[in-house]
Amino acid sequence: MNSDLFILLSTTSIRDFFLFIRLDMDNQNNDVQMKFHYMIITAALCFSGIFSCTKTDEPGALVPATVDEDPGLPSIAISVGGHQRLIHYRVFGDSARPVLFIMHGSLSDMRAYLPLQELAERYRVVMWDQRGNGLSERVSKEELSFECMVQEISRVKSHFSPGRQISILGHSWSAVFVARYLAEYPGEVDQAILMEPFGLKDAFMESLDGMLNLGTSGFMNMMYTSSYLTPRDHEILDFRMLATLRSGVRDYFCDCENLPDWPVWRVGGYALLTWESGILEKGRYRYDFTVGMGEFDGEVLLVGSECSPVGYAFQEEFHAGLFRNAAVLRIQNSGHRIITENYPSLINGLKEFLNAYKQAE
Numbered sequence: 001m002n003s004d005l006f007i008l009l010s011t012t013s014i015r016d017f018f019l020f021i022r023l024d025m026d027n028q029n030n031d032v033q034m035k036f037h038y039m040i041i042t043a044a045l046c047f048s049g050i051f052s053c054t055k056t057d058e059p060g061a062l063v064p065a066t067v068d069e070d071p072g073l074p075s076i077a078i079s080v081g082g083h084q085r086l087i088h089y090r091v092f093g094d095s096a097r098p099v100l101f102i103m104h105g106s107l108s109d110m111r112a113y114l115p116l117q118e119l120a121e122r123y124r125v126v127m128w129d130q131r132g133n134g135l136s137e138r139v140s141k142e143e144l145s146f147e148c149m150v151q152e153i154s155r156v157k158s159h160f161s162p163g164r165q166i167s168i169l170g171h172s173w174s175a176v177f178v179a180r181y182l183a184e185y186p187g188e189v190d191q192a193i194l195m196e197p198f199g200l201k202d203a204f205m206e207s208l209d210g211m212l213n214l215g216t217s218g219f220m221n222m223m224y225t226s227s228y229l230t231p232r233d234h235e236i237l238d239f240r241m242l243a244t245l246r247s248g249v250r251d252y253f254c255d256c257e258n259l260p261d262w263p264v265w266r267v268g269g270y271a272l273l274t275w276e277s278g279i280l281e282k283g284r285y286r287y288d289f290t291v292g293m294g295e296f297d298g299e300v301l302l303v304g305s306e307c308s309p310v311g312y313a314f315q316e317e318f319h320a321g322l323f324r325n326a327a328v329l330r331i332q333n334s335g336h337r338i339i340t341e342n343y344p345s346l347i348n349g350l351k352e353f354l355n356a357y358k359q360a361e
Helices: 003-009 014-024 032-048 110-121 146-160 173-184 202-208 217-226 231-246 269-278 312-322 343-353 355-360
Strands: 075-080 083-092 099-103 124-128 166-171 189-195 299-305 326-331
Touching: 075 146, 083 110, 083 146, 099 110, 099 146, 099 173, 110 124, 110 343, 124 146, 146 173, 166 173, 173 189, 189 343, 202 312, 231 269, 299 312, 299 343, 312 326, 326 343, 343 355
Parallel strands: 099 124, 099 166, 166 189, 189 299, 299 326
Antiparallel strands: 075 083, 083 124
16 A cells, blocks of 8 residues: 555544645645545444544544633743734743753654753743743744744743753754754853754755655655644644654654654644755755854753654764854664653753752762
8 A cells, every 4th residue: 555545544534634735736736546446445434334434623522622722721922923812831840940941843742852851950941832832822934933932931931941051952953953043042041952954054954865765755744744734733633643652754763663652642734744844945955053152151952862864973073063062962772762761861961061950069
């Protein structure tokens, strides 16, 4: 069976699959006959009882509701890009302690990072689902620009740590946003931890050709249909994108046949598509996130795993030299999902780096 079809059939309802067909049929580059086959197969699965054919229009029917849909979730309002949006957050530790921000990666939310609340023994730990991700409010493409993602960090800092520096940790795509925040607000940060950012400059990605698989038909189909999103469609897209967490489509694991756990409440499908399309120009990488990076004179810890193509070897070769004071933490027996693959090595390395722990010794 076609791999795109298998992933789609294994992760969606019949009604949502027909929505995908309806939107995707508008793309003249797609094979109409294949779409007809999809519909026949799905109808057969529906009638056989494998999929539910019932109507599911209520928020939270496919994935958990967001904070604007469920007022019982902890939330704050921040203004980014001229729009006020609600974000879901959690705070751990005494308010008198230094503040540590922990930012989740793409196709994720803060849930997988909750074990890091252990650092609240020395820090005021702040985690949140970024706008368009997790249980936070869904937003437009313009509000997910790289500039807006940096602005989001600044707004959250103004709320939780006005007038004093923060330490900050970002993983994967969020490590890129943190790197840009360091360049634009160097005086606001004490220490920074970047966990496996991909190449911070397009030239660095040449050795990783194909890692993100941005040119695949599945990705392009997602990009095409995402232009039609409504609030209901956000829920459907997030539901469908859960399939990538259970697949080895991106080879940054030690064993792609037995993937490590990655618990989430809800992914942000539209956010990932927006960010990844934003680094492409005519099918090629065209970006540079390194401008102004040398302005930050604080300590930077680059975390890299053994199995990921953006692991410690990549971080040492391409990123360590971008900062005035950078070290690399090597995590063995792990791929990109370091928190669930080798948490003991990660937490010990973080404690050795963070000033609040060193000062307490």
